Amino acid sequence: QKEVEQDPGPLSVPEGAIVSLNCTYSNSAFQYFMWYRQYSRKGPELLMYTYSSGNKEDGRFTAQVDKSSKYISLFIRDSQPSDSATYLCAIIKAAGNKLTFGGGTRVLVKP
Amino acid sequence: GAGVSQSPSNKVTEKGKDVELRCDPISGHTALYWYRQSLGQGLEFLIYFQGNSAPDKSGLPSDRFSAERTGGSVSTLTIQRTQQEDSAVYLCASSSIDSPGGLETQYFGPGTRLLVL
Numbered sequence: 001q002k003e004v005e006q007d008p009g010p011l012s013v014p015e016g017a018i019v020s021l022n023c024t025y026s027n028s029a030f031q032y033f034m035w036y037r038q039y040s041r042k043g044p045e046l047l048m049y050t051y052s053s054g055n056k057e058d059g060r061f062t063a064q065v066d067k068s069s070k071y072i073s074l075f076i077r078d079s080q081p082s083d084s085a086t087y088l089c090a091i092i093k094a095a096g097n098k099l100t101f102g103g104g105t106r107v108l109v110k111p
Numbered sequence: 112g113a114g115v116s117q118s119p120s121n122k123v124t125e126k127g128k129d130v131e132l133r134c135d136p137i138s139g140h141t142a143l144y145w146y147r148q149s150l151g152q153g154l155e156f157l158i159y160f161q162g163n164s165a166p167d168k169s170g171l172p173s174d175r176f177s178a179e180r181t182g183g184s185v186s187t188l189t190i191q192r193t194q195q196e197d198s199a200v201y202l203c204a205s206s207s208i209d210s211p212g213g214l215e216t217q218y219f220g221p222g223t224r225l226l227v228l
Contacts, residue, residue, distance in 0.1 A: 044154070045219065098156040098159055099146075099217065101146075
């Protein structure tokens with residue numbers, strides 16, 4: 001079993017819809033929870049990170065962590081075609097340690 | 112440069128040949144990571160350099176893989192006697208401390224696409 005599981009998609013939504021992405025993880029030692037966005041033929045870029053259970057908002061993006069269920073989510077409101085990309089969750093045990101990634105979910109927002 | 116750069120962007124090689132992949136991190140970043148991304152797979156950690164400390168090599172898949180970081184800046188990932196299963200995108204990241212949370216934010220380069228025929 002992988003340490004971080006993520007549905008590969010693809011997830012296709014109409015423009016303006018809410019995109020809902022999630023990951024589950026198995027190791028309770030994980031402390032930091034991140035979401036990266038990766039456009040085709042580019043490196044991943046950090047969207048958001050959280051440290052504790054709860055919600056964190058940044059513009060149209062909301063990250064949610066439920067440590068008791070080992071479940072993390074990313075919501076994208078008012079989705080745009082430019083949001084079409086692969087979204088990767090990544091988890092880290094401690095600051096400075098290596099990232100453990102989910103497999104990524106490919107998202108397609110149709111105009 | 113403003114970001115992490117990697118070269119070459121694409122590399123095609125024959126099975127059995129050695130390849131070298133280069134990473135130029137963001138100036139001033141003390142930590143450098145190499146990851147591998149295979150088709151349909153997530154990113155797989157390979158190796159981590161932090162300052163003058165001994166590197167964390169725990170992710171290297173075999174002894175054909177090695178990496179070095181010269182002068183605390185540029186890094187080279189070397190794959191000897193390449194195999195077809197080595198075909199992947201090799202990504203480099205460098206990091207800085209995100210002061211409020213104490214988290215090292217990793218910034219990725221565009222990757223080197225390696226194809227072993």
